[in-house]
Amino acid sequence: MSHSLSIAPPRPKDLPLNALRAFEVSARLGGFAAAGQELNVSPGAVSAHVKTLEEAVGAPLFQRTARGVVLTPLGRRVLPEFSRAFDDLAAAVRLLRSEAAPNTVHIATLPSVAQLWLSPRLPELRRIAPEISVSITALEEPPNLKRTPYDLCLFFDESRGQQVAEDWIFPVCAPGFGTLTDPADLRRVACITDTTWRDDWQDWAGQDVAAQGPVYSLYALALEETLNGAGVLMGHLPLVERHLAAGTLREPFGRRVKTPRALRVWSVRPTASGAARRVMDWLSDSR
Amino acid sequence: MSHSLSIAPPRPKDLPLNALRAFEVSARLGGFAAAGQELNVSPGAVSAHVKTLEEAVGAPLFQRTARGVVLTPLGRRVLPEFSRAFDDLAAAVRLLRSEAAPNTVHIATLPSVAQLWLSPRLPELRRIAPEISVSITALEEPPNLKRTPYDLCLFFDESRGQQVAEDWIFPVCAPGFGTLTDPADLRRVACITDTTWRDDWQDWAGQDVAAQGPVYSLYALALEETLNGAGVLMGHLPLVERHLAAGTLREPFGRRVKTPRALRVWSVRPTASGAARRVMDWLSDSR
DNA sequence: AAACTAGGGTCAGAAAAAGTGAGTCATTCC
DNA sequence: GGAATGACTCACTTTTTCTGACCCTAGTTT
Structure with a gap:
């Protein structure tokens, strides 16, 4: 038995909160790199x-291997x-946030959806519910709602939450882009690709397609280039329908493919606070 | 309605954990100064x-007044x-601590109890339970067990936990200190006072006594001086009984007064982990 | 087998956060 | 009116946290 009659360090200093959180996230996600993403810090x-x-x-709480980390029995236990x-x-x-600002709704969504789908609809929301203040954050991936300060997630997803719009994909181009009568014509032109939808061309064509052509990391940018006649873009119906209706984009082929990932909205748990609920319902009813 | 299409600050940065804790403690204890004590930091x-x-x-979470802070409705709500x-x-x-070191027991106690009561008994504990490792931290006040990393509290208290020893108080002095036959004689000599028991002399005398004489902040130090013949100390039975038995202290008067605050031990919740439970029982059985 | 990849670990330096201590101010208590 | 309480401010120091570049290992791919 060893005693330490410590008056010197008057306290066994309790464990640092941030380290505890780092442990929890790492353990839950199974790795430091993933945890770093959720926490917005580097893996180191x-x-x-x-x-x-x-x-x-x-x-030790983790057992380190070259391929990652595994919880020790102790870690698993706690x-x-x-x-x-x-x-x-x-x-x-x-709760604190929603009580402090009951009429503010924080929405997380894809950059492309924010700009091409949500933003054009916001004036209507303002008309319907002028007291609600919306703040939009663009993220590449749906955040973990249980841990992040967003009220709503609006992303393409197979099953979560309520459906807002179906996702049909089909090539689109500028009205005067040139003659495209057959999908085979696509081999002659620039097929624009967006990084978040790398497989669009394959999904539409139903076969391997060597995606030749420029790659953009922002769909809105890719769309802009398409409007400028830079090539053919794989259009996602919710994101291009306004341009189709306005005639600023055309659909050279008739073939549309429905993807399993619809534009969907969800909130934390079934229950969302008042304003968030209203915005969620409004989104679901949107055309 | 105001929108913020923020790509710049990609995140509404979630609330800092330490600030949340500071709020919770302040709100629970009703002030920043008290919170500072529990958190071991300055009020500022x-x-x-x-x-x-x-x-x-x-x-705002608190309403500031000159006399302290009061929770706002929002603060009270959350x-x-x-x-x-x-x-x-x-x-x-x-749980983490106890699973990681199942045979370590952290005890919080008064400096005087640590040194004069607990420490002399530890060899016996080592004999009985050699696998248990005890660590002792001396604190002036019983810590909030729910929030601090101690397994057991050993303090003078009126009601919490289990009684370990009664607290009787009576003057003591070195064997050759001189003749003291009547409490009135105390007016002639130095009456040593300890800061944690400022009212001892009054409690024993049953009347206001102008406590003349040196004041110590550590009872063990006051006792040391008493052994050296520096004066008369108000003895607490559990802390001086060994010296009485050994004859290194004597009790000049017969009068002993029992205080309502006995030496008691308690742990968080009724249930303590294995080793802590054993130490607690051993303490309660101690003579 | 060589190259590649995914994931961690480490380090020095930079940046940010937290903490202190002294001094101020406004009440309330005596 | 004076002391005590409790909070705030400010300049400064200390500690923590983060990054970015680099290394290492073991599966995977070519």
Whole structure:
């Protein structure tokens, strides 16, 4: 038995909150890199946090392998408790936010959806519900609603939440782009690709297509180039229908393919607060 | 309605954990100064944290008055959720600690008890339970067990936990200190006082006594001086009985007064982990 | 087998956060 | 009126956190 009659370090200093969170996220997501993404920090930072914690506790929480990390029995044993605590904490934060600003709704969505689908519809929302203030954050991936401060997620997804619009894909181009009568003609022209939908051409063609042509990281940019006559873009119905209706884009072929991932909206748990609920319903009713 | 199509600050950055904790503690204890004590930081640090949080949230959580702070309705509304979340988090930390070091027991106690009562008994514990490792932290006040990393509290208290020893008080002095036959003689000599028991002399005499004589902030130090013949000390039975038995202290008067605050031990919740439970039982059985 | 990839670990330096301590101010208590 | 309480402010220091570049290992691909 060893005693430490410590008056010097008057406290065994309790464990740092941020390190605990780093552990919980890493354990839940199964890796430091993934945790770094959710926490918006580099993997090294997460690694350091976990190491700090392990040293403070005096026992390893992860077993390191060259391919990643695995929870130790100790880590596995305590993870659920931490997950629950942090879930509750996040819920408390959500409550705080919604009580402090009951008429503000934070929406997370794809950059392309934000710009091409949501933004044009906002004036109508303002007309219908002028007291609601909407803030939109563009993200490449749907965030973990349980842990992030968003009220609604609006993304293309197979099953979550309520459907807002179906996703049909088909080539589109500028009205005066030139003659395209047969899909085979596509081999002659620039087929524009967006990084978030790398497989669009294959999905539409139903076969392997060597995607030749420029690649953009923002769909809205790709669309802009298409309007300028730079090539043929794989259009997503919700994102291009206004241009089709306005005649600023045309659809050279009749063939449309429905993807399994519709534009859908969801919130944390079934229950969303008042304003968020209203916006969600409004989104679902949108044409 | 105002929109912010933010790509620039890609995230509404979630609320800082430490600020949330500062809020919770301040709200629970009803002040920043008290919170600072529990958190082991200065009041200014707590104040700054809360301010950060209020700015991030965009609404005040406390109403400041000259005499302290009062929760706003918003603060009152969300406090329970935060308290619960932080309680759970602390419980998870406790679990982690106990699983990582199942045979370590952290005891918080008064400096005087640590040195004069607990320390002499530890060899016996080592004999009985050699696998248990005890760490002792001396604190002036019983810590909030729900939030601090201690397994057991050993303090003088009226009601909490299990009784370990009764607290009787009576003057003691070195064997050759001189003749003291009547309490009135005390007026001639130095009556040593300890800061944590400022009222001892009054409690024993049953009347106002102008406590003349040196004041020590550590009882063990006051006792040391008493052994050296520097004066008369108000003895607490559990802390001086060994010296009485050994003859290194004598009790000049027969009068002993029992205080309502016995030496008691308690742990978080009724249930303590294995090793903590064993130590607690051993303490309760101690003579 | 060589190259590639995914994931961690480490380090030095930079940036941000947290903390302190002294001094201020406004009440309330005596 | 004076002391005590409790919070705020400000300049400054200390600690924590983060990054970015680099290394390492073990599967995977070519």
